[in-house]
Amino acid sequence: MNVLQLPHGQLRLPVFLPDATMGVVRSVDSADLARCGVQGVVMNVFHLMRHPGSSTVQALGGLHQMSGWQRPIVTDSGGFQAYSLIRQNPKNGSLTNNGITFRPGQSRRRFTLTPEKSIRLQVSYGADVVVCLDDCTHVDAPLETQRESVERTIAWARRCKREFERLVDQKELPREQRPLLLAVIQGGGSRDLRKRCANELLEIGFDGFGYGGWPLDGEGNLLVDILAYVRELVPAEFPTHALGVGHPAYVVACTRMGYDLFDSSMPTRDARHGRLYAFTSEAPPSIPPIGGEVPSSIPPHWGGRKGGADWFSYVYVTDDKHIKTDGPISPYCDCPCCTDYSLGYLHHLFEVKETLAFRLATMHNLRFVTRLMERLRAERR
Ligand SMILES: [Zn+2]
Secondary structure, X not given: OOEEEEOOEEEEOOEEEEEOOOOOOOOOOHHHHHHOXXXXXXXXXXXXXXXXXXXXXXXXXXXXXXXXXXXXXXXXXXXXHHHHHHHOOHHHEXXXXXXXXXXXXXXXXXXXXXXXXXXXXXXHOOOOEEEOOOOOOOOOOOHHHHHHHHHHXXXXXXXXXXXXXXXXHXXXXXXXXXXXXXXXXXOOOXXXXXXXXXXXXXXXXXXXXXXXXXOEOOOOOEOHHHHHXXXXXXXXXXXXXEEOOOOHHHHHHHHHHOOOEEEEOHHHHHHHOOEEEEEOOOOOOOOOOOOOOOXXXXXXXXXXXXXXXXXXXXXXXXXXXXXXXXXXXXXXXOOHHHHHOXXXXXXHHHHOOOHHHHXXXXXXXXXXXXXXXXXXXXXXX
């Protein structure tokens, strides 16, 4: 699939969608995003429910109006937050077949998300792509936990679909104004469970599918085998979203498996921490070396937390060696920072903790990612 038509325009695939978790990509505004070639963003139901709160989002005219972003928005269901907050620390709430109750930080305020409520919120926010509430796990969780997660994810997806159809029928939305509904495939590292989950979800019927669960193993390696297997379970005509995959090397690997959508806060978070991405050569032709074939594992030193790959490298802006660098972060970048400012000046902005540093660094990393996706789109054609 090359293009996804949505109520607020199209997404050319594959596409990277930066996380605008709280309704904003931190430290940049929507004009900055557009300048970097960003096509769409991902916002999060759970976080927006807490801040600014659902009634406030609606009073401010929905997500597009509120954030000044007129291009596509994918909303995440809150399932991943249940995993990261509750599965890892049961004191933060509880998970039942009915839904999820959050009590973050053991605060007195409770937040409840049921499959129906998650869908109602996403539709009322005006999202272009709505994601079913799912029960997310880590690949190392016991088989029994994975089994429970799959059954719950299927049951919740059924309830999500019913609520979604009720809402779009009630609103009498014409076809082109209807958001898409995405379901998430769980099952951890078990092929049997992934297959069961995918088959059931395909049977219920959705517009697209997501790879659910944390996509890395305990050492930070991409779960190549199971990601590739899950992609094969879904017919090629459906768009697939590798949720939470954001490392450039992993985005390349998953694109070559056939995934179309990516979202992560990694490039923008790295930027704010002074870790900048730079291509090691001028634009196309190719991004070696994951070649046509995807290796069975990608070691962290190659594409993980510690280093770059041979087609891109990290520039640590706060390193002393950059104090007097009068050239840009990267000679192969056309972002506003590289066009107008030197790496030495950006180093100085970081040193004096000037907020402009975050904005310029974020625009640089976003531009890196959008250009990476341009290269990958060209490769797919
Ligand atoms: Zn740049």
